[in-house]
Amino acid sequence: MKAGLAALGLALATAVAGASPIDDLTxxxxxxxxxxxxxxLAQGVDPNLADSRGRTPLFTAVRENSLKALAPLLASPRLQVDNANASGETPLMIAAVRGSLPAVKALVARGAAVNRTGWTPLHYACSGPDNGVAAYLLAQGAELNARSENGTTPLMMAARYGNSELVPLLLKAGAEPRAANEQELTAADFAQRGGREGVAAELRRAMAERQGAGTAK
Incomplete structure (x- = not known):
């Protein structure tokens, strides 16, 4: 039954009028x-090309959480795993914001960059459901206090958008709560603007503790 469905899926792909090989792969x-x-892939289709709708196979597999299809894509030596989309996002960033830990692990194992200039996979993990992605990225060497182009840190994203476990996780790892972005907003301000009063209070306490520790030295 499953084999039949898989065959049907491929047949549907190849039956689309005017479909190119990259359309079929996507x-x-x-x-x-x-x-x-x-x-x-065995027929020589380039997995880095975009289909007629502008989608690449890797981004599509990540967005759809198509983990079975992701495996052979990542196994292709031709695949450029860090190719970014028009918004400057990498496949790892998309997997991170979706909280897909299996996809994140598979991409990192394939060599996807954990750190990059500007917005990073950790920023994205801290603005989604997470599901353990942030902790995993940190264990893989993700820069804890990475700054986006406008100075935003992962802690700021977690404060406003992340789940309840992320702020304590990042603070315990050593995230700097006193950091401010280009608008002079701290993580506590992000939480306040998001209506997360408890998180904002926690971050202000952390700021005071860090300030006190610095003064004591």
Whole structure:
């Protein structure tokens, strides 16, 4: 039954009028069809190309959480795992913001960059459901106090958008609560603007503690 469905998925892909090989590969990734992906890669389809809708197979697999299809894509020696989209986002950033720990681990194992200039995968992990992604990225050497182009840190993103466990996790790891972005907003301000009073209070306490520790020295 499952084999039949997989075959049907590939047949549907190839039956689309005017579909190119990269359209077929992206469709197979979308449908989480590893056999289809493997077959098309074996035929020499370049996994780094965009289909007729501007989608690449890797981004599509990550967005759809198509983990079975992701595996053969990552196994392709031709795949450029850090190619960014038009918004400057890498596949690892998309996996991170979606809280897909299996995809994040698979991408990092394939060599995806954990750190980069500007917005980082850790920023993205801290603005989504997380599911352990932030802790994993930190264990892989993610820069804890990374700054985006406007000075935003992962802690600021966690303060306003992340789940309840992220701020304590980042503070325990040594995140700097006193840091401010270009608008002079701290993580506590981010939490306040997001209506998260408890988080804002926790961050202000952390700021006072850090300030007191610095004064004591």
């Amino acid at each position: 469709f197979a990734a979308e449908m989480n069809d590893p056999r289809g992906v493997q077959a098309l």
